[in-house]
Amino acid sequence: MRILFVTEVLKEYIGTVPMGILYLSAYLRANGHKTRIAGMEFKEVDGVIKEFNPQLVCYSVTTGIHPLFVELNKRLKEKYSFFSAFGGPHATFFPEIIAQEGIDGACIGEGELALLELVEKLGQGADIRQVQNWWIKDAEGILHKNPVRPLIPDLNLLPFPDRDLIREYESPRPRRFWFFLTGRGCPYNCTYCFNQAYYDLYKGKGNRIRRLTVDRAIEEILSVKETFSLDLVNFIDDCFVIEMDWLEEFADRYPETIKIPFNCNITFDRINKRLVALLKRAGCYSVTGGIESGNPEIRKEVLNRKVSNQQIIDACRMLKEAGMRVFTQNILALPKETLGNAFETLDINIRCRADYPHVSLYQPYPGTRLGELAIKWKMFDGNLDNIKPAFSKYSPLHHPQKRKLENLSKLFAFGVEFPFTVSFIKVLIHLPLHRVYHFFSKLWKGYCFKSRVFPQKMSFRYAIYAIKCYLFGYGG
Structure with missing residues (x-):
């Protein structure tokens, strides 16, 4: 067929x-x-x-x-x-x-x-x-x-992703970094994420966390390395560092067989000296971790993220001392969030010395607990058509400070990179210059991604092409 x-x-x-x-x-x-x-x-x-x-x-x-x-x-x-x-x-x-x-x-x-x-x-x-x-x-x-069937119990039996399917969609220069999944599932129940609803859907029908063996994960990366150009590996598991025994074996095998820098998703509450040492030994170049909010009460009570500000700051310090870049995920325009709370999020990123702080504007996605609360609190009308594709550009909430928070999301990374600008940013967010801020924030994000988080070697000609694709929507 x-x-x-x-x-x-x-x-x-x-x-x-x-x-x-x-x-x-x-x-x-x-x-x-x-x-x-x-x-x-x-x-x-x-x-x-x-x-x-x-x-x-x-x-x-x-x-x-x-x-x-x-x-x-x-x-x-x-x-x-x-x-x-x-x-x-x-x-x-x-x-x-x-x-x-x-x-x-x-x-x-x-x-x-x-x-x-x-x-x-x-x-x-x-x-x-x-x-x-x-x-x-x-x-x-x-x-x-019809109901769902049980989850696939053994991911090792699945064929490798069909990367040949997208070859005809490659840019003039073949991509040099690829995404990999070593497992499926997340142990957390964050209110803004669909994972809790997903596991409720599959209750009694399989293990919440399933993972490839290290051998199978290495085999897949080797197959890509032999077929495509590969300068950087990006592991997109929800949380790459959930099993220490698996990570121990990986830290031994990966540098022997692959020898390519990688990025992975971490959670700051799991970071300790032993884990940082394993990531460094394996060859980790950069990590991605969710701060989400700099306000401890919002993070705990609204988002169900049980990690303290000090844990986050200490984790970032250990990672950076080990030579890894730190890419943070943050959410603005959250229900119950004030403008002052949003600046707390900016402040903790400054204290963490984030190499790039990505900011999303909160979206009340279906199936999420916080989405249900946003409707209950009359901050969202429940019409999913009001949620737009550009989740980093617009908020669908009825938030009293929405425009200021949208503007702050575009200026956020500049404030983290240049802390002396924060006082100016507090003035700029009141101006109707959203599109201007958005344009320059995309430029800065593109620069940071290509030079810090996912570094890639490229010619001047290809760099111009990539910028055009990134800014004007030719690319993903």
Whole structure:
């Protein structure tokens, strides 16, 4: 069967790789099916459909971008005949999207086994109304809601992600850093994240944390190293440092076999001297950790992040003393947050000497506890269409200081890099210069990512190309 995946990835992208789709494609190809991928522009998808003639079109959808996918699918269904399936976080936590015109199925949760079963039954002309993990809308418009199947117990049995799927979308110079997942699952229950709802969905149906063996993880990286250019490895596990025994083995094996700098996600409450030593021994270049809020009460009571300011500061000091770059994640415009609280977040980043502090504006995503509270506190009307794709640009909340917080989010990194500017920033956030601030914040972020967090060697010509893609939306 022929399956087309549609994603936010555009032609000649230079950014994020759609890892979920690459896993699904690999699993389908391993079982004899043909797959293609396209960016979400109508002209591009239309061209691929004419050439590939897929029987199934799968959309990987996140909240905020979902209205564009709904409209795209509607236009395509008016022109072509295919089964349309929506998956990804939005479909998992808001499967009611299937009520939209032209959508035939919504996949909930982990997709490999669920998608393969759907594909094979569609190919056989069999009844698909009871396929687990799927909400199916039949020809009469009747909705069939099915429970999820157990989580895949052994990730080592899955094929490696199908990175060949996106080769035709490479920029003029092949990418030199790749994303890797050594496991699935997170031990935390942060209120702004969907993980708690995800585990409630799968309660009694598998282990919350599943991980590749070190051997299997190394094997995958070696396969990419032998096939593609590779200057930097980026591990995108929710928390890379959750198992010390695994990390001990990894710290021995990785520098012997791979010898390439890497970035990984950490949580500051787990950082200690032993863990820092293991990361350094393994060859870690930079880490990404969530501060989220500099106000201890908001972090604990609103976000359910049980870590103190001093723990965060001490962790950053240990990491930086060991020679690692520290990239922090922060959220502004949180429910109950004041402008003063937001400046507390800026202050702790200064004290941590963050190499780059990324700032998102809070989004009340479906399935999250904080999203429910935002509705309860009348800070969000519950209309998911009001959540925009640019989560670092706009806040959908009814927040009394929203515009100032949006402006601060754009000037935040400058305040951390140049603390003497904080007093000026307190004045600038009152001015109607949001677009100007956004432009310069993107420039600074691009510089920091390429030179500090994910360093890459590039020619002057390619640097100009990358800047154009990054600033004007040609890339991911």
